[in-house]
Amino acid sequence: MNNLSCYLYAIEICTPGLLNWQQAQPILANSLPYKLTSDPIPEAKILSVKEKRRASATVNLSLHIATQLQQTMQIEANLLKPIFASSDGDSDIFNYLSTELAQPEPAISPTLFHQSLHNSAAGYWSIATRSHTPSLSISAGDYTFSNGLLTAMSEVVLTQIPTLYVAYNLISCAPLDKINPMLTWFGMGLGFSTKKMPQTLAKITLKLVAAKSETSLVNTSLEPLRKGNPIACSLPLLEQIAKRGLTDIYLDYLPPYSLKINLEEYYQ
Template sequence: MIRLSAYIESIGLLGPGLNGWAEAREVLAGRAPYVAARTVIPAPASLPPAERRRTGAGVKLALAVGLEAAAASGRAAATLATVFAASGGDGQNCHVICETLASEERELSPTRFHNSVHNAPAGYWSIATRAMAPSNVLCAYDGSFAAGLLESLCQVAVDGVPTLLLCFDTDYPAPMRDVRPIPDAFGVAMVLAPEPGVRTLARIEAQLSGAPASVLAAAQLEQMRVDNPAARALPLLDALARQRPASVVLDYLQDVQLQIDVTMPNGAGESAP
């Protein structure tokens, strides 16, 4: 069976009650209580004012977690190959477009249109960071995080370059929420490298598995995992926060999941109780 591996250097995270990786890892590791709250997405200060005004929640979320992860890795954001993964586009923007098309005035704003395409966050990323490194954009419904992680691991293995994975999903308004009930936004980013370094958090090795997906012991965090496709990353993030060797299984396809074996650099965490 094929196994793919890489070294995680850094993480960016925003979700309900989880404001950045430094705060979230304390909650995931059980060192701080989880306090439910709506996701707070900052304005993308890295964009020029004109582009900043045009961005929706998905773009803002992707930029926020991506820039957090890039900064924590110590690498220049513009130099990182990127993989963007999301189960859908900007739900609010899609809602407005549908309302417009269902009205008598059916002329669409060009801004609305270009923000509706699935690779819009990748375009805004290149503007914000002036990146010209390779970039891939993909969608695999509820398995989008696992698909994005696999693609990132492939890039690291084949091209031998550090790669930034950005996975994010935002909520939909009614009536689309009735068929796609994502209640709030969640985004995660991580820098993967082919070799260990001074900032290495863990080594991961991935393979396909028929085992069921891992669940979280904390009920509110488990509900978050189920509610948002991007939050399917939480079992892996939980293992990284606890800094202990672990094996977790992430949702991927209907009959195939993704197993991730996590080991710590230099044996860190091996003797933890």
């Protein structure tokens, strides 16, 4: 494949102890010790009062990140193309449905049924922003983050539509937690465009290459977190950006490939 290049406009993270990019940046840039906290998932402010009342954890987490990115990008929300990536989708609702369906006479909540869909975040985002811009929702197990990044950068390069990339995963609750264990919930996001604007953060280039070992974290206190959620494999990339680093980053893609990511220039 050829190189995929575009501009990075915005970056966001939301996980216990690193609730936003401002808070995370010094910890990532200066390798300060990371401590896992018990922060709850923030509420997505963009939702209407009615939707807020019934929003699921995945909708809150993903739309909170999308809203933060959109504000940093300073582009109208309905002009942005959102790409949502999650390995498991809404595991709370998966657990609810599986438990209810094990009953002899199951009675399912219609709201929770439609929220169980992998694209519920995309649906709520388009409703909240009154957007007609198409969206995509994907999963690829442990390779969800790298596939989502490849998809988001492909979309922005081919369509020239500024793109929001939001990747997130909840933890599994009992009894699924024993067979699908995770340390904590994790969400992150990147905003891309093909145009360079005053708010542009950096130029980013991506290529699918033969497998190489993954770039490790300088801040080793983040290592349990990196291994503790399928989306947290994005941390070496976030650390690199926080440090304004220029060396190539390798993230695992499906074997026999790796994603090679390069940040060539920083404008801020």
